Amino acid sequence: MAKADDLDSETTAVGETRRAATLRLSLYLRQLERLERIGRARVSSKELAEPLGLSAAQIRKDLAYFGHFGQAGVGYEVAVLQSSLRGVLGVDRPWNAALIGVGNLGRALLGYRGFVDRGFRIRAIFDRDPALASKRFHGLEVRGLNDLKRLVPKLQLELAILAVPADAAQEVANRAIKAGVVGLLSFAPTAISAPASVAVVSVDLGLQLEQLAFRVSQQRANQRKQSAG
Amino acid sequence: MAKADDLDSETTAVGETRRAATLRLSLYLRQLERLERIGRARVSSKELAEPLGLSAAQIRKDLAYFGHFGQAGVGYEVAVLQSSLRGVLGVDRPWNAALIGVGNLGRALLGYRGFVDRGFRIRAIFDRDPALASKRFHGLEVRGLNDLKRLVPKLQLELAILAVPADAAQEVANRAIKAGVVGLLSFAPTAISAPASVAVVSVDLGLQLEQLAFRVSQQRANQRKQSAG
Numbered sequence: 159m160a161k162a163d164d165l166d167s168e169t170t171a172v173g174e175t176r177r178a179a180t181l182r183l184s185l186y187l188r189q190l191e192r193l194e195r196i197g198r199a200r201v202s203s204k205e206l207a208e209p210l211g212l213s214a215a216q217i218r219k220d221l222a223y224f225g226h227f228g229q230a231g232v233g234y235e236v237a238v239l240q241s242s243l244r245g246v247l248g249v250d251r252p253w254n255a256a257l258i259g260v261g262n263l264g265r266a267l268l269g270y271r272g273f274v275d276r277g278f279r280i281r282a283i284f285d286r287d288p289a290l291a292s293k294r295f296h297g298l299e300v301r302g303l304n305d306l307k308r309l310v311p312k313l314q315l316e317l318a319i320l321a322v323p324a325d326a327a328q329e330v331a332n333r334a335i336k337a338g339v340v341g342l343l344s345f346a347p348t349a350i351s352a353p354a355s356v357a358v359v360s361v362d363l364g365l366q367l368e369q370l371a372f373r374v375s376q377q378r379a380n381q382r383k384q385s386a387g
Numbered sequence: 388m389a390k391a392d393d394l395d396s397e398t399t400a401v402g403e404t405r406r407a408a409t410l411r412l413s414l415y416l417r418q419l420e421r422l423e424r425i426g427r428a429r430v431s432s433k434e435l436a437e438p439l440g441l442s443a444a445q446i447r448k449d450l451a452y453f454g455h456f457g458q459a460g461v462g463y464e465v466a467v468l469q470s471s472l473r474g475v476l477g478v479d480r481p482w483n484a485a486l487i488g489v490g491n492l493g494r495a496l497l498g499y500r501g502f503v504d505r506g507f508r509i510r511a512i513f514d515r516d517p518a519l520a521s522k523r524f525h526g527l528e529v530r531g532l533n534d535l536k537r538l539v540p541k542l543q544l545e546l547a548i549l550a551v552p553a554d555a556a557q558e559v560a561n562r563a564i565k566a567g568v569v570g571l572l573s574f575a576p577t578a579i580s581a582p583a584s585v586a587v588v589s590v591d592l593g594l595q596l597e598q599l600a601f602r603v604s605q606q607r608a609n610q611r612k613q614s615a616g
Contacts, residue, residue, distance in 0.1 A: 183601065247600060248601050248604030248605075261495065265491040266550075270576070272593035273592065275593060324500065340607075342599070347504070359596075363499060363501050363590065364505040365413050366572060367502060367505065367507045367546070368413050368478050369409050369588050370571070370572050371477040371482055371507075373570065373586035373588070374477065374569050377569070
């Protein structure tokens with residue numbers, strides 16, 4: 159279903175740029191949530207920028223793009239900026255999601271508190287394994303993939319979380335898209351092609367471990383320097 | 388075990404800066420791997436920068452920090468830069484890891500191909516549930532947490548992957564650290580405190596879904612603009 163020229167933007171240069179910018183918005187939101195917890199009412203672009211390793215100019219540019227202008231010497235209001243970042247990110251309302259793949263990973267994701275906390279509700283679960291048909295997990299009955307066509311519109315499932323093996327991921331993605339899903343969160347360690355109208359985010363757990371390996375290596379190098387110095 | 392002044396850097400301003408810089412190195416590596424697959428031998432800092440939404444100056448600064456200097460008009464050699472980034476990131480050699488928590492998520496991670504592909508080997512699995520004791524998953528026998536002390540040094544387990552509930556995460560982290568683990572990859576949706584000598588990376592799956600929600604929202608806004616125009 160995906161042609162060479164409408165490959166998911168995730169795999170293109172434009173996708174990388176967009177991903178970097180979006181990630182910054184999420185990081186600003188996390189920072190603002192942290193500031194609110196410690197009782198801060200205002201923040202300057204410099205204060206927001208420094209902990210993230212960014213320039214104040216970058217922050218001002220990102221926020222101005224969404225119509226937000228801090229005042230010199232006064233900065234941004236934490237609560238106001240937070241709520242409008244939620245609006246921009248689209249997380250100021252709940253999202254209904256399908257979970258496809260009810261194996262170990264799928265069952266783990268069903269119980270993942272971090273999804274519910276951010277307003278993501280898994281409202282239907284699907285698996286192609288007939289042995290799972292009609293079994294229930296977290297109060298939801300496992301449906302076959304043929305039910306996607308009926309349940310995606312009925313339950314207004316906008317997103318699908320793909321917890322399927324790499325070799326099944328593209329076919330399952332195609333079926334979810336055909337049923338009307340407009341966003342895919344894929345845990346399969348493979349690239350997913352989708353039409354330009356469908357957003358795809360791939361979770362690369364290997365990259366996370368790589369980050370950890372780097373930090374351990376760096377700390378060891380620092381310790382060696384310190385004990386040599 | 389963690390005091391207020393030796394909280395994991397992940398939760399501090401310094402940690403955020405370091406995390407942003409490290410993530411850039413991983414993204415450069417992914418880009419270089421992609422370029423190699425399409426047969427490119429050289430790349431300029433501008434070409435590396437643009438798809439990532441960064442400036443060429445940022446890339447040059449990051450790479451110069453690790454001793455790499457592209458030549459004007461010639462750029463970087465893809466293979467050489469790749470191999471030295473692997474060295475800097477510490478992924479030019481295998482890493483042994485413990486998996487703690489052999490529930491649904493843990494079992495899913497055990498079979499995750501993306502770890503093995505990047506050189507991460509789970510060599511022992513632990514769970515505090517006596518019902519799991521001595522059961523085998525992916526060829527590994529489930530050990531009790533008391534075995535950490537003996538097996539971490541014996542199997543040279545440098546990293547631990549924590550796939551335990553939020554309320555157990557800190558205690559399990561403490562035990563792994565005490566046994567000698569120097570890096571933690573935590574999937575628990577909670578902050579982990581650790582001494583400064585231990586690296587902690589937390590995987591925030593909620594943030595990934597937030598990225599997806601944003602992209603779907605943006606695409607809808609663009610479609611509305613197009614149909615209005």
